[in-house]
Amino acid sequence: MIAKGMISGLVALSVLTGAAGAFAEEGEHDAMAERLAPVGKLCLQGQECGTAVLLAAADASVEEEAAASEVDSASSIDTAALYTSAGCAVCHANGIAGAPKLGDSAAWAARLAKGTDALYASAINGIGAMPAKGGRPTLSDEEVMALVDYMIAEDQ
Structure with missing residues (x-):
């Protein structure tokens, strides 16, 4: 009998709780609707x-x-600043993933033996671990070639 009374009490409590939610203030519904609104729209x-x-x-x-x-034009590009801001310095200053270090004549000699056109093509299209344009697709081909020229000049 006690169990039957407890169950009846729980049922009554759940009905009252649900009814109280139905009579919630309008502001609460608006706040809940705002929280549940989608973050985007297709x-x-x-x-x-x-x-x-x-x-x-x-x-x-x-x-x-x-x-x-x-x-x-390539002559108006500030290559020293671009070398740093484009991220070239990250790999080429430290020799990361086989990148020839800036100023390392031995590392650049084999690459220079292939000619500057080959260096330009490698820098523009990517080679080894280096992605095309060093991972900066917004760089123009002229900027990439100017950066290659800058690194070659710094090597010598």
Whole structure:
């Protein structure tokens, strides 16, 4: 009999708890809806999603960067700063993954024997553990060639 009373009490408690949730304040529902809202939204091509302005601005920025890099010539590139900022120094200053160290004439001699065009091709397309353009696809071919010239000049 005591067990039957306890079960009845638990059932009543759960019913009351559920009813209290049904009468929760409107603000609580809004807060819960905000917490459960998706963090993103799928937008298919051709649909208006409110991002058209952002995409147009991004496209314009990419086009401006491409035009600016075409205008730059190899002679106007600050290769010493680019060597550091592009990340070349990380591997070439320490000889990481077989990269010839800057200033190590013996390491550069075999590479120079193949000619600068081969060095340019290796730097642009990647070789061994080095990815194309040293992992910086935003670099222009002219910038990569200027960096190779800088490293060769520093070697001699």
